[in-house]
Amino acid sequence: MQLIDQLPPILTVKQVAELMGWHPNTVYQRCTSGDLPSFKSGNTRRIRREAYLEWIKRMEAGN
Incomplete structure (x- = not known):
């Protein structure tokens, strides 16, 4: 499992x-x-690391 700070931006x-x-x-x-x-x-989608982490927090909170 990758550490959060090792994820690319x-x-x-x-x-x-x-x-x-x-x-x-x-x-x-x-x-x-x-x-x-x-x-x-x-032609591809990209996701900012910060946006991904905030999205995870929202999912954990149930929002």
Whole structure:
């Protein structure tokens, strides 16, 4: 398991999927729905590390 400070500042959908144990399509759907903040870089979605960590906190809190 990677330590939080070892995560790159910008994550790919695949990296988030691996961290969550989810299929990449699930992460992509969360991104495109706006549930998981992300941005497009060319034809791919990217997630800021800070946005990912805040999203995890929101999920833990049930919000």
